[in-house]
Amino acid sequence: MPTDAAPSGASRTITQDDVARMANLARLSLDDKERELFAGQFQDILGYMDVLGKVDTQGVEPLYSPALHKEQGRQDEPARLRSRDEVLANAPQQDDGSFVVPRIV
Amino acid sequence: MEQPSTLHLATLADIARDLREGRTGATEATAACLDRIKTTESAIDAMLLVDEEGALERARELDRQGPDPAMPLWGVPIAIKDAISTKGLRTTAGSRMLENYVPFFDATAVRLLREAGAVILGKTNLDEFAMGSSTENSAYKPTRNPWNTDLVPGGSSGGSAASVTAGQCFAALGSDTGGSIRQPASLCGCVGIKPTYGRVSRFGLIAYGSSLDQIGPMARTVRDCALMLEVIAGRDPKDGTSAPDPAGKYAERCGTGTLKGVRLGLPKEFMSGGLSGEVEAACSHAADIAAKEGAQLVTVSLPHTEAAIATYYIIAMAEASSNLARFDGVRYGHRSASVDTLEDLYLRSRSEGFGQEVKRRIMLGTYVLSSGYYDAYFRKAAQVRRLIRDEYLRALDACDAIWAPVSPVTAWRLGTHVADPLSMYLMDAFTLSLNLAGLPGLSQPVGKGAQSGMPVGMQLIGRPFDEETILAIGDALERTLPRIGAPSL
Numbered sequence: 001m002p003t004d005a006a007p008s009g010a011s012r013t014i015t016q017d018d019v020a021r022m023a024n025l026a027r028l029s030l031d032d033k034e035r036e037l038f039a040g041q042f043q044d045i046l047g048y049m050d051v052l053g054k055v056d057t058q059g060v061e062p063l064y065s066p067a068l069h070k071e072q073g074r075q076d077e078p079a080r081l082r083s084r085d086e087v088l089a090n091a092p093q094q095d096d097g098s099f100v101v102p103r104i105v
Numbered sequence: 106m107e108q109p110s111t112l113h114l115a116t117l118a119d120i121a122r123d124l125r126e127g128r129t130g131a132t133e134a135t136a137a138c139l140d141r142i143k144t145t146e147s148a149i150d151a152m153l154l155v156d157e158e159g160a161l162e163r164a165r166e167l168d169r170q171g172p173d174p175a176m177p178l179w180g181v182p183i184a185i186k187d188a189i190s191t192k193g194l195r196t197t198a199g200s201r202m203l204e205n206y207v208p209f210f211d212a213t214a215v216r217l218l219r220e221a222g223a224v225i226l227g228k229t230n231l232d233e234f235a236m237g238s239s240t241e242n243s244a245y246k247p248t249r250n251p252w253n254t255d256l257v258p259g260g261s262s263g264g265s266a267a268s269v270t271a272g273q274c275f276a277a278l279g280s281d282t283g284g285s286i287r288q289p290a291s292l293c294g295c296v297g298i299k300p301t302y303g304r305v306s307r308f309g310l311i312a313y314g315s316s317l318d319q320i321g322p323m324a325r326t327v328r329d330c331a332l333m334l335e336v337i338a339g340r341d342p343k344d345g346t347s348a349p350d351p352a353g354k355y356a357e358r359c360g361t362g363t364l365k366g367v368r369l370g371l372p373k374e375f376m377s378g379g380l381s382g383e384v385e386a387a388c389s390h391a392a393d394i395a396a397k398e399g400a401q402l403v404t405v406s407l408p409h410t411e412a413a414i415a416t417y418y419i420i421a422m423a424e425a426s427s428n429l430a431r432f433d434g435v436r437y438g439h440r441s442a443s444v445d446t447l448e449d450l451y452l453r454s455r456s457e458g459f460g461q462e463v464k465r466r467i468m469l470g471t472y473v474l475s476s477g478y479y480d481a482y483f484r485k486a487a488q489v490r491r492l493i494r495d496e497y498l499r500a501l502d503a504c505d506a507i508w509a510p511v512s513p514v515t516a517w518r519l520g521t522h523v524a525d526p527l528s529m530y531l532m533d534a535f536t537l538s539l540n541l542a543g544l545p546g547l548s549q550p551v552g553k554g555a556q557s558g559m560p561v562g563m564q565l566i567g568r569p570f571d572e573e574t575i576l577a578i579g580d581a582l583e584r585t586l587p588r589i590g591a592p593s594l
Contacts, residue, residue, distance in 0.1 A: 026468050
């Protein structure tokens with residue numbers, strides 16, 4: 001159920017643990033100094049976002065794309081637009097036509 | 106003694122005509138720009154890559170074939186922001202993540218420029234992944250303002266703005282997600298247009314905020330931007346959000362129109378609070394001149410201006426966190442050495458490859474999209490976005506174009522906002538609502554700040570897909586307002 005609740009950035013403190021959680025979700029690793037720096041900055045930035053709480057958006061449909069024109073799809077027809085060699089050309093590590101990653105299992 | 110060539114200072118319209126009519130060769134024009142890059146680059150650091158050999162080779166090839174009337178930019182040297190893919194030319198997006206990335210395809214806008222006969226000189230510097238307002242977030246080097254090299258050129262297309270202003274190229278491509286074409290154009294004193302969302306294909310633009318991003322031209326005159334836009338606009342099957350209508354004849358109305366009877370809407374929220382004294386004075390002076398020339402100044406209201414910054418940053422960061430998830434160290438981009446697990450590979454490659462501002466936006470974007478916060482931040486911002494778009498469309502009913510300052514201040518000293526990211530975000534107050542609303546905006550110089558002596562720009566904001574009108578008005582303004590000249594470099 002969507003709510004029109006106001007952002008609560010200022011009312012809660014952004015801790016270093018919060019930052020660590022965000023970093024983990026985003027697959028980033030941070031050192032202690034970065035966690036401390038970002039916690040302070042995020043507190044300021046998210047606190048600033050509270051300005052949105054003052055805007056009455058009751059019943060307003062969200063706008064996710066500003067395009068007024070109708071976005072056009074295309075026929076879903078398979079086509080060979082690029083070669084395997086081209087696609088692999090920028091791979092940091094490859095072997096026999098495949099991307100190589102560390103052992104998974 | 107031989108006089109130094111001033112060929113590089115010509116407008117794109119003039120050089121294109123001289124090239125077409127055989128008075129200048131493509132090689133001569135290209136060599137003039139390459140010379141100019143050599144003499145100015147150590148002062149401004151606008152370029153991340155100069156393709157001297159490739160550019161000269163292409164220019165010689167064009168000269169062998171001779172001018173082609175079907176190629177409107179035949180032989181014209183142009184620079185490309187390094188967030189835009191160029192086949193065979195390293196494209197870094199200003200990031201260590203893409204330090205060795207060489208695209209195997211051209212962005213559609215680049216392909217169209219090449220097909221129009223343009224010579225690609227090289228790639229211009231930017232804030233990493235176009236995230237920034239000063240070009241200081243480039244992983245490689247900061248670019249400097251050609252008018253005063255202690256000052257920033259603005260951003261994120263600061264390299265393109267500085268390069269165009271310094272006469273290194275006749276035009277450049279930039280990209281604008283929240284002001285990244287218009288604000289550096291304003292701070293450097295050149296012209297730039299952010300087209301309507303959907304007007305120019307985004308295919309090959311390294312994505313930052315996909316519902317906000319647009320590629321657009323930067324040049325030294327309004328007409329030059331119009332000529333560039335004629336080439337790059339249009340439907341592209343490779344970008345589902347590109348609009349079906351064909352490109353307009355954007356330059357057709359340049360050179361003849363006047364300001365008589367043109368209704369310019371001045372948003373009262375922009376002209377009050379936050380403007381520095383010298384920017385306010387320069388804008389008021391320009392408005393007085395326009396009024397004397399017959400323009401009708403009307404006051405319009407955009408009540409959600411204050412909420413736009415928060416709205417924009419929530420949406421832009423959310424989209425960035427999603428778009429930048431593709432950098433995983435597997436298919437392209439930086440890969441950390443000596444990792445044991447796949448999880449480690451992601452974590453370390455991304456942490457090593459991204460700079461601080463990019464990490465900040467990815468994490469905040471992740472946060473506003475995460476369970477428990479999505480409705481309060483992301484959905485709320487999308488609702489306010491609709492209110493902002495609706496009020497812009499309403500304001501445009503009362504005038505032919507909205508006319509507003511681009512940046513609250515002139516160019517600032519390098520380092521000023523680096524430690525305080527929020528203070529840098531606040532600099533974008535006047536530009537980012539257009540990206541939220543998807544509207545076109547044309548930034549052009551209107552004078553200089555009385556204290557700083559640095560360029561002041563204003564933007565004309567138009568109706569969706571009506572770039573013709575703002576370009577025609579901008580051209581009339583350009584012929585009416587005193588010119589700011591070129592920096593001595």
